[in-house]
Amino acid sequence: MLEQxxxxxxxxxxxxxxxxxxDTAFNFxxxxxxxxxxxxxxxxxxxxxxFFENSTRTRISFELAQKRxxxxxxxxxxSSSSLKKGESFKDTAQNIEAMKIDAVVMRHPSPxxxxxxxxxxxxxxxxxxxxxxxHPTQAIxxxxxxxxxxGKIAGLKIAIVxxxxxxxxxxxxxxxxxxMGAEVTLxxxxxxxxxxxxxxxxxxxxxxxxxxxxADALNILRIQRERMGSALLPSVREYRSxxxxxxxxxxxxxxxxxxxxxxxxxxxxEIDSQVADGDQAIILDQVLNGVASRMAILYLLCGGKSxxxxx
Amino acid sequence: xxxLQLLPKKLLxxxxxxxxxxxxxxxxxxxxxxxxxxxxxxxxxxYDDAKTIDCAGKIITHGFxxxxxxxxxxxxxxxxxxxxxxxxxxxxxxxRVCVMPNxxxxxDTPESIRFILEKAKDVPVHIHPIGAITRQxxxxxxxxxGLMRDEGAVAFSDDGLPVQDGSVMRRALEYGSMFxxxxxxxxxxxxxREDGVMNEGFMSTxxxxxxxxxxxxxxxxxxxxxxxxxxxxxxxxxxxxxTESAExxxxxxxxxxxxxxxxxxxxxxxNDEVIASFNTNLKVAxxxxxxxxxxxxxxxxxxGVFDCIATDHAPHTIEEKEASFDLASFxxxxxxxxxxxxxxxxxxxxxxxxxxxxxxxTVNPRRIMGFKFDLFQEGVSAELTVIDPKSxxxxxxxxxxxxxxxxxxxxxxxxxxPVLTIAKNKIAFIV
Ligand SMILES: [Zn+2]
Numbered sequence: 001m002l003e004q005x006x007x008x009x010x011x012x013x014x015x016x017x018x019x020x021x022x023d024t025a026f027n028f029x030x031x032x033x034x035x036x037x038x039x040x041x042x043x044x045x046x047x048x049x050x051f052f053e054n055s056t057r058t059r060i061s062f063e064l065a066q067k068r069x070x071x072x073x074x075x076x077x078x079s080s081s082s083l084k085k086g087e088s089f090k091d092t093a094q095n096i097e098a099m100k101i102d103a104v105v106m107r108h109p110s111p112x113x114x115x116x117x118x119x120x121x122x123x124x125x126x127x128x129x130x131x132x133x134x135h136p137t138q139a140i141x142x143x144x145x146x147x148x149x150x151g152k153i154a155g156l157k158i159a160i161v162x163x164x165x166x167x168x169x170x171x172x173x174x175x176x177x178x179x180m181g182a183e184v185t186l187x188x189x190x191x192x193x194x195x196x197x198x199x200x201x202x203x204x205x206x207x208x209x210x211x212x213x214x215a216d217a218l219n220i221l222r223i224q225r226e227r228m229g230s231a232l233l234p235s236v237r238e239y240r241s242x243x244x245x246x247x248x249x250x251x252x253x254x255x256x257x258x259x260x261x262x263x264x265x266x267x268x269x270e271i272d273s274q275v276a277d278g279d280q281a282i283i284l285d286q287v288l289n290g291v292a293s294r295m296a297i298l299y300l301l302c303g304g305k306s307x308x309x310x311x
Numbered sequence: 312x313x314x315l316q317l318l319p320k321k322l323l324x325x326x327x328x329x330x331x332x333x334x335x336x337x338x339x340x341x342x343x344x345x346x347x348x349x350x351x352x353x354x355x356x357x358y359d360d361a362k363t364i365d366c367a368g369k370i371i372t373h374g375f376x377x378x379x380x381x382x383x384x385x386x387x388x389x390x391x392x393x394x395x396x397x398x399x400x401x402x403x404x405x406x407r408v409c410v411m412p413n414x415x416x417x418x419d420t421p422e423s424i425r426f427i428l429e430k431a432k433d434v435p436v437h438i439h440p441i442g443a444i445t446r447q448x449x450x451x452x453x454x455x456x457g458l459m460r461d462e463g464a465v466a467f468s469d470d471g472l473p474v475q476d477g478s479v480m481r482r483a484l485e486y487g488s489m490f491x492x493x494x495x496x497x498x499x500x501x502x503x504r505e506d507g508v509m510n511e512g513f514m515s516t517x518x519x520x521x522x523x524x525x526x527x528x529x530x531x532x533x534x535x536x537x538x539x540x541x542x543x544x545x546x547x548x549x550x551x552x553x554t555e556s557a558e559x560x561x562x563x564x565x566x567x568x569x570x571x572x573x574x575x576x577x578x579x580x581x582n583d584e585v586i587a588s589f590n591t592n593l594k595v596a597x598x599x600x601x602x603x604x605x606x607x608x609x610x611x612x613x614x615g616v617f618d619c620i621a622t623d624h625a626p627h628t629i630e631e632k633e634a635s636f637d638l639a640s641f642x643x644x645x646x647x648x649x650x651x652x653x654x655x656x657x658x659x660x661x662x663x664x665x666x667x668x669x670x671x672x673t674v675n676p677r678r679i680m681g682f683k684f685d686l687f688q689e690g691v692s693a694e695l696t697v698i699d700p701k702s703x704x705x706x707x708x709x710x711x712x713x714x715x716x717x718x719x720x721x722x723x724x725x726x727x728x729p730v731l732t733i734a735k736n737k738i739a740f741i742v
Contacts, residue, residue, distance in 0.1 A: 133518060195511055
């Protein structure tokens with residue numbers, strides 16, 4: 001069992017619990033390879049997927065994980081515009097509480113929203129991304145994919161490349177990878193590196209080629225096209241030339257660097273198709289591991305409950 | 312519960328220490344009030360016909376004056392009114408406050424100034440309206456400062472919003488210099504601030520919240536100080552939150568004696584690590600800064616850079632504060648907790664003499680606003696506060712008299728508190 005009731009973020013999250021989740025996820029990977037990909041582990045457990053922001057991939061991954069575990073699920077989507085209209089977060093939360101839900105998976109544009117939710121309801125909360133703060137399940141699936149590829153996490157050199165400032169993936173990966181014993185370098189445009197990033201214990205280097213010489217794996221972040229042609233970034237072609245993972249750039253480095261991407265990809269911007277679909281990419285493994293690790297998280301946080309009540 | 316009564320005809324405050332912040336004298340004396348006016352201050356007085364209150368171990372001093380509060384009237388009476396805000400003031404030992412004009416509609420005409428003073432007649436503390444610098448606080452067209460002064464405006468400010476345009480600020484300082492009233496600019500360059508909701512630094516990086524850098528404040532403070540020097544206008548800098556702003560003010564004060572500045576309790580008490588709780592009652596503009604800034608501000612108080620403490624008491628509804636951190640409103644209430652907070656951090660933790668702290672709450676703000684400040688003369692209407700400097704207490708919802716409850720000090724252990732406040736011929740027993 002895990003130390004904490006919720007999974008809000010990976011800052012100060014126990015390394016042994018991350019390892020437990022990853023080990024459990026590998027067990028569920030076997031389930032996903034069976035002809036009937038379903039186990040009764042969470043029968044009778046009700047989970048609501050509370051998405052205040054569109055994120056088709058994350059939601060589908062969670063839904064699939066819940067179905068494979070035989071949980072009952074409800075989806076609730078609210079646009080972030082309704083938040084601005086002053087619709088009370090507390091009201092929504094209390095409505096959910098009144099419906100006797102066991103766990104809530106929440107995606108919200110505001111940092112801290114999952115912690116905020118714990119003040120209003122008793123259910124287990126799983127953070128599926130809160131603004132530019134954390135996205136712990138993404139980091140766990142990334143680490144599972146790294147372990148699958150390398151057989152370990154400790155001692156590896158992982159670079160996170162792209163828009164670090166607006167990323168929820170980066171922070172969770174930094175916390176998780178560090179507690180699992182990996183080294184982390186951040187690489188991206190200097191104005192998209194958050195202030196005092198070095199204080200997180202990482203190296204910051206805006207020279208991608210130097211970073212690629214160093215790294216065992218690159219985790220490439222999606223760059224929002226809306227940021228192009230603003231005070232932040234001048235153009236797509238300039239971004240691609242400085243930070244894009246192109247076939248040529250990859251070929252310049254002899255080492256077999258593993259290429260990761262949390263998706264959805266902007267092909268031709270932060271990553272070229274030849275790289276995304278090439279041998280060094282483990283991007284589709286990440287997707288499958290996403291379902292397995294979310295099964296593990298749900299199982300470990302909500303599991304056992306149904307069996308207990310039956311006995 | 313606070314108990315508010317009519318002042319007895321004859322009242323003797325006996326056995327306490329009278330601290331006169333104007334003369335800086337601390338004396339064991341009894342204070343007699345007759346018909347609401349100071350009658351005598353002698354030792355060992357006894358009057359059979361006077362109601363006597365034992366003030367042993369307490370300090371009797373001028374009523375506190377806060378030149379920066381938001382009482383939300385007119386427009387947001389659900390958050391605060393002049394009446395409810397007055398109770399909050401009394402509970403904090405304040406007998407006189409200046410209300411900011413960012414109401415709905417804003418106080419930007421002589422008629423609106425008159426409205427406030429009419430409404431303030433019957434409330435138990437003295438209330439002075441501050442008029443807007445620009446019409447509708449729009450930042451472009453200056454208001455009828457002369458007519459507003461005639462109606463009773465005591466200063467001008469667009470507080471809540473900065474005067475972003477430097478030429479408007481320049482013209483306002485020039486124009487305002489005719490009336491010798493302070494121009495108070497909420498200094499935050501909105502272009503540099505962007506959508507920052509907390510201090511920009513390691514904590515904002517860790518929490519994924521958008522940051523507001525020190526420079527957003529300090530660059531505008533520097534601009535305003537330079538404009539004050541250029542125009543000869545009277546600049547008052549509110550709620551200073553950064554090391555750099557304090558340094559700019561310290562430097563300018565060496566040559567320009569007209570400049571004054573205030574600091575708020577929360578910027579002295581908290582650092583931005585507390586935001587890790589995502590407690591929206593800690594969301595305030597300008598934001599709570601780093602520990603380095605906090606200690607620099609405390610040091611600046613000790614060096615005399617700031618003239619006064621001002622609470623920036625800013626009530627908000629529960630709904631507005633129960634939103635997520637990035638969407639919640641800026642501001643916290645601060646009148647009731649003020650003395651316990653600043654006494655703890657400045658006097659107990661940083662060895663500021665209590666006398667200096669009292670001056671920053673009494674005679675100094677009155678001087679800035681041009682109020683009468685020689686309050687311990689015979690015949691002057693009694694306006695005073697009795698403090699228990701030794702009291703250790705935990706601030707709770709029961710201590711709040713504001714209509715709003717957005718205090719970040721709930722469950723905090725505070726040191727020292729006002730126990731009795733006298734103003735406008737009324738006496739408030741606080742505890
Ligand atoms: Zn202000």
